Structure formats: C-alpha cells, structure tokens
Amino acid sequence: MNDYSKIFTDFLLRKEMKFTNSRKIILDTVFSLHDHFDIETLYETIKTKHNNVSRATIYRAIPLLIEAGLLKKSLRSLSKDKYEHIFGHPSHLHLICDKCGKIIEEVDKDVENLLNKIAIKYDFKIKEVNVSLRGFCSDCVKVGSSNV
Amino acid sequence: MNDYSKIFTDFLLRKEMKFTNSRKIILDTVFSLHDHFDIETLYETIKTKHNNVSRATIYRAIPLLIEAGLLKKSLRSLSKDKYEHIFGHPSHLHLICDKCGKIIEEVDKDVENLLNKIAIKYDFKIKEVNVSLRGFCSDCVKVGSSNV
DNA sequence: TTTACTAATGAGAATCATTTGCAACAAGAA
C-alpha cells in the first residue's frame, strides 16, 4: 500500500469510516491527476476508466480527502473551484492568468514565514493558506490586455 | 460630488456608459457598507433604504465597480463571494476564522513587496492579489478546535 | 421641447455546480 493510501485508511479508521471501493478509486484518481482539476474533470476521468462512481459520491469524498490532509481546494478559476493533491508537494502560491487560464506555481518560503508571523501575532491557528495573484501572464500581456 | 462618485462617473464616461440612478444607489450603498458583504446583503440593504433595484442590475454593476478600481472581490466564505470597497483603504490580507466567521485584516508591505517581485520574475501583470489564512482565531482555539 | 435611438433595467426563467433524500446495497459483527 502506498503512502497516500496509508494516510487515508488511517484517517478513515480514526473516523470509523470504511475504505470502500469508490473511495479507493477517487483517491487513486486524485493522485493520478497532476494538474489543478475541478470536480467534473475528476468525474470524467473516473468515468473513462470504466468505473461507475457517482458525482454525489465524489462530492462526498472530497471533504474527507481534504480533512485527511491529502487534497486542497487551492484556487478558483473561471468560476470553478480547482483542487490539487498536496501530499508530497510543497505549499506554493498561484499566478492565475485571467485571459488564457494558465496557472503558474511558485514556492516562496519568505512569504510563508511572514504569514506565519502574522498568524502568531494574532494567536491564530492556521489550517490553510491561500495566496493567489490574478492578472495576465507574459504571453497575454503581449497580445494586449484590452479585452478579458 | 464625492471622490468615489467622481471616479465612477469618469470611468463610465470613458466606457461610454451611463451614470444611472440604479448605479448611483448601488455605488453609494457599497460605500455605506463597512464590512465584507455578499450580494444578497447588498441587495437587502438597498431594498430597505431605496426603491427597487433588481438583483440582475446589482450583478451587472459589480464588475463595473471592480473594473473602476472601487470594489474588490476579496474572499469566499460559505460558498459565497464577499466584496469590500477598496477606495481609501490600503490593500490587506485576511485571517478567516472557520469557526466563528470572524475576519481579521492585516496590512503587510513586506508580503506585498515579495509578491510583486514574484510577478516581475514571471513578467506577470497583476490585476488583483488575494491572500487569506483560514483557521481558528484566538478565541476559538481556546474553546477547543476539536469540532468543525 | 419633442423625437428618436439605444443602453439600461426589472422580473423571472434558465443555468450550472453542488447538496440532499431516499431506497437499494454491501461490509463487518455476531
């Protein structure tokens, strides 16, 4: 059993929940996608592999994966929530192009440290950090930012 | 005419759009609210103080106010976008308590500078920056973070 | 002023992502 499965089974055990086949499929598919994905993409990906998992079950599994620390709702683009698995990946911020939808990732420990300091200042217990810059990527700036 | 109205009328003039009564009411109400608000709150506030402005008109005015640099979609809570007017206010980040809903604001120029440097590194033209820390505020940590 | 043109509006229907209710199902416990 791989690392993320171990983490999830342990999590489910603690919650007295079952590691069902549907949850197995959802977990594995989440870790097979190496981009920021939305629920519909996840659903379609599962579907093409001939496994029948309903949207409802996916929507029900997502909060579990998040609570287990395996998945993060990391940004919003084109009015859809985008997720990414976070186990094995350093925390990072996003530069989101509003024109072409490109997403650039950047790891920056300095920003992270500053944010942690702010949290300490307020006795705030951080569960999740979100940093995103929206605008135009270099390609789209060249073309002209007159339209959206 | 006050500053924000001047900015908005100039903006509308440039876009060859009209400074209608509905837009006037929406603008004034946006600047009368000194909290982060959602569209429904804005709608209800307008409803109790003025004659009818439809939801559709509000939804249509919001992007204009944002484009004019007067308003910002600054965070998402309970699957609703929360807005705040930004004219006359320094840019700031948010600490959002997932338990009691409290929102703490913090101005941090160092974080801002670091993010600007990242944007320059990628030739990225920033239109909007969003930084938010979710978790438990000091009050809610004390009580115990076992639930939610 | 009046007229004429067009953007803007209000009301509600449509849309789209997400959630929920429920009957059928399946994993363990006994």
Added chain:
DNA sequence: TTCTTGTTGCAAATGATTCTCATTAGTAAA
C-alpha cells in the same frame, strides 16, 4: 448466515449567478 449500519447511485432540490426580453429612461439631434 443474519443483522446492523454506513455507503452508494440516482434524481430531485437548492442556491448563486447569468440570461432573456419586454419595457423604461438617458441622451443627442431636430
């Protein structure tokens, strides 16, 4: 095996946002 209870798929419900379209109102020309 039988029982208990969590889980699932389906479809209907929900809720925020967008769209359609008939009507209204702002503006410029006459």
